[in-house]
Protein backbone atom coordinates (compact mmCIF):
# COMPACT_ATOMS: atom_id res chain seq x y z
CA UNK A 1 0.00 0.00 0.00
CA UNK A 2 1.45 3.42 -0.89
CA UNK A 3 2.34 5.82 1.88
CA UNK A 4 1.65 9.53 1.89
CA UNK A 5 2.13 12.35 4.43
CA UNK A 6 -1.65 12.67 4.53
CA UNK A 7 -2.15 9.08 5.61
CA UNK A 8 -4.04 8.69 8.85
CA UNK A 9 -6.07 11.86 8.42
CA UNK A 10 -9.76 11.35 9.27
CA UNK A 11 -11.79 11.63 6.10
CA UNK A 12 -15.17 10.26 7.14
CA UNK A 13 -16.98 9.48 10.35
CA UNK A 14 -19.26 6.55 11.08
CA UNK A 15 -22.74 7.33 9.82
CA UNK A 16 -21.58 9.30 6.78
CA UNK A 17 -22.29 7.94 3.31
CA UNK A 18 -20.20 6.97 0.33
CA UNK A 19 -22.06 8.39 -2.64
CA UNK A 20 -21.75 7.85 -6.37
CA UNK A 21 -20.20 10.63 -8.40
CA UNK A 22 -23.70 12.07 -8.87
CA UNK A 23 -24.28 12.15 -5.13
CA UNK A 24 -26.62 9.22 -4.54
CA UNK A 25 -25.83 7.81 -1.07
CA UNK A 26 -25.05 4.12 -1.60
CA UNK A 27 -23.10 2.94 1.43
CA UNK A 28 -23.33 4.02 5.05
CA UNK A 29 -20.04 3.85 6.90
CA UNK A 30 -20.23 1.85 10.11
CA UNK A 31 -16.75 2.97 11.18
CA UNK A 32 -14.56 6.00 10.61
CA UNK A 33 -12.36 6.09 7.51
CA UNK A 34 -8.83 7.45 7.39
CA UNK A 35 -6.67 8.41 4.43
CA UNK A 36 -4.44 5.60 3.30
CA UNK A 37 -6.42 3.02 5.22
CA UNK A 38 -8.63 0.16 4.20
CA UNK A 39 -12.41 0.40 4.31
CA UNK A 40 -13.57 -3.16 4.85
CA UNK A 41 -16.84 -4.51 3.46
CA UNK A 42 -17.84 -5.29 7.04
CA UNK A 43 -17.62 -1.56 7.76
CA UNK A 44 -20.20 -0.71 5.09
CA UNK A 45 -23.96 -0.94 5.12
CA UNK A 46 -25.44 -0.98 1.63
CA UNK A 47 -28.36 1.37 1.14
CA UNK A 48 -30.29 2.58 -1.89
CA UNK A 49 -30.56 -0.93 -3.37
CA UNK A 50 -26.81 -1.49 -3.54
CA UNK A 51 -24.91 -4.61 -2.49
CA UNK A 52 -21.91 -4.50 -0.18
CA UNK A 53 -18.76 -4.82 -2.32
CA UNK A 54 -17.17 -8.23 -2.51
CA UNK A 55 -13.42 -8.17 -1.79
CA UNK A 56 -11.14 -8.13 -4.85
CA UNK A 57 -13.99 -7.36 -7.24
CA UNK A 58 -14.96 -4.11 -8.83
CA UNK A 59 -17.43 -1.92 -7.00
CA UNK A 60 -20.95 -2.14 -8.40
CA UNK A 61 -21.94 1.06 -10.21
CA UNK A 62 -24.72 3.16 -8.69
CA UNK A 63 -28.04 1.33 -9.17
CA UNK A 64 -29.84 4.66 -9.53
CA UNK A 65 -27.76 6.32 -12.23
CA UNK A 66 -24.93 3.94 -13.18
CA UNK A 67 -22.17 6.30 -12.08
CA UNK A 68 -18.92 5.16 -10.48
CA UNK A 69 -18.50 5.02 -6.71
CA UNK A 70 -15.05 6.61 -6.63
CA UNK A 71 -12.72 8.73 -8.70
CA UNK A 72 -9.01 9.15 -9.10
CA UNK A 73 -8.18 12.48 -7.49
CA UNK A 74 -5.64 15.13 -8.54
CA UNK A 75 -2.82 13.33 -6.76
CA UNK A 76 -3.55 10.07 -8.57
CA UNK A 77 -5.05 8.40 -5.54
CA UNK A 78 -8.60 7.20 -4.97
CA UNK A 79 -11.20 9.53 -3.56
CA UNK A 80 -14.73 8.81 -2.43
CA UNK A 81 -17.70 11.16 -2.56
CA UNK A 82 -18.62 11.40 1.12
CA UNK A 83 -22.03 13.02 1.42
CA UNK A 84 -21.36 15.31 -1.53
CA UNK A 85 -17.69 16.12 -0.89
CA UNK A 86 -14.75 14.37 -2.57
CA UNK A 87 -12.45 13.22 0.19
CA UNK A 88 -9.78 10.81 1.05
CA UNK A 89 -6.78 10.64 -1.23
CA UNK A 90 -5.62 7.11 -0.74
CA UNK A 91 -8.59 5.33 0.73
CA UNK A 92 -8.70 1.67 -0.12
CA UNK A 93 -11.93 -0.25 -0.31
CA UNK A 94 -11.46 -3.72 1.07
CA UNK A 95 -8.75 -5.68 -0.74
CA UNK A 96 -8.81 -3.74 -3.98
CA UNK A 97 -5.49 -2.38 -5.09
CA UNK A 98 -6.48 0.93 -6.65
Ligand SMILES: [Zn+2]
Pocket residue numbers: 020021022023024062063064065066067
Ligand atom coordinates in the same frame (compact mmCIF):
# COMPACT_ATOMS: atom_id res chain seq x y z
ZN1 LIG B 1 -25.96 7.59 -8.67
